Amino acid sequence: MSGLNTTFTTPDATDAVELHALVKNSPPLDPNSLYCNLLQCSHFADTAIAARQDGxxxxxxxxxxxxxxxxTLFVWQVVVAAEARGQGLAHRMLCQLLAKPACRDVSFLETTITPDNDASWALFKRLQRTLECDGKESVQFDQQRHFQDQHQTEMQFRIGPFTQQKVIS
Ligand SMILES: CC(C)(COP(=O)(O)OP(=O)(O)OC[C@H]1O[C@@H](n2cnc3c(N)ncnc32)[C@H](O)[C@@H]1OP(=O)(O)O)[C@@H](O)C(=O)NCCC(=O)NCCS
Known part of the structure; x- marks a missing residue:
């Protein structure tokens, strides 16, 4: 599914409706408002990446x-369509994103992950191995203190320092 004919592009606002549906259909991701997706695809487009296959x-x-x-690049959400998972697509997207001109001066990456999201932990630990750098875990948003028990704790995973050369090589 995520083979050679996958294209990687910088998104624009016309991608937002499709992105909205993809995120909505990909638990445990928090669904966004369409307006939020529009901003991700416009104001934050340079630090985003879209993968398409057959359009x-x-x-x-x-x-x-x-x-x-x-x-520091903060990775907000990573999503891969269910039928395209387990083939390295998320890892390829992260590498392509870090290789973009907008990330030229980026030497750290941060994200937050819930403790039970094994796929997400595996993804970012694989990136840490690829970049051959340190990785640190800490609490970013606490279940009680920040979410008032409405959401699991979001752990911060911080990777770096790394160089863009490591991403491209
Ligand atoms: C997390 C997600 C983006 C991974 O996408 P993917 O394209 O399947 O990931 P990759 O194929 O690039 O795999 C990267 C690593 O994660 C591992 N992995 C993938 N799915 C996994 C799973 N369900 N359980 C454990 N490890 C998993 C892979 O084995 C690989 O690690 P390895 O190189 O050590 O073997 C995808 O599962 C998804 O969209 N999930 C729903 C949304 C979500 O939870 N997003 C992350 C939070 S922001």
């Missing part, structure tokens, strides 16, 4: 450079 959106990563620490 269909099969993968997407949204992110941004943290305003007060622009050397």
């Amino acid at each position: 269909r959106l099969i993968g997407f990563i949204s992110g941004y450079r943290i305003p007060e620490r622009p050397n």
Whole structure:
């Protein structure tokens, strides 16, 4: 499914409706408002990547450079269509994203992951191995303190420092 004819593009606002449906159909991701997806695909498009096959959106990563620490790319959501999973697509998208000009000065990546999302942990640990750098886990948003028990704790996974050369090689 995620073979040679997969194309990777910088999204634009016309991708938002498809992205909205993909995220909505991909638990445990929190569904976004369509308006949020429109912003991810416009204001934050340079630090996002879309994967298409036969014209269909099969993968997407949204992110941004943290305003007060622009050397750090925050990965907001990673999603791969159910039928395209387990073939390395999410890893390829992360590498393609880090190789984009907008990430030229990025040397750290942060994301948050719930403790039980094995696929997400495996994905980012694989990236850490690829980049041959440190990885640190800490609590970013606590179940009680920040979510008032409405959501599991979101653990921060911080990877780096790394160089863009490592991404491309
Ligand atoms: C998480 C997700 C994006 C992974 O996409 P994918 O294209 O299947 O991932 P990859 O094929 O690139 O795999 C990357 C690593 O994760 C591992 N992995 C993938 N799915 C896994 C699963 N269900 N359980 C455990 N490990 C898994 C792979 O084995 C690989 O690790 P390895 O190289 O050590 O073997 C996809 O499962 C998904 O969209 N899930 C629903 C949404 C979500 O939870 N997103 C992440 C939170 S932001």
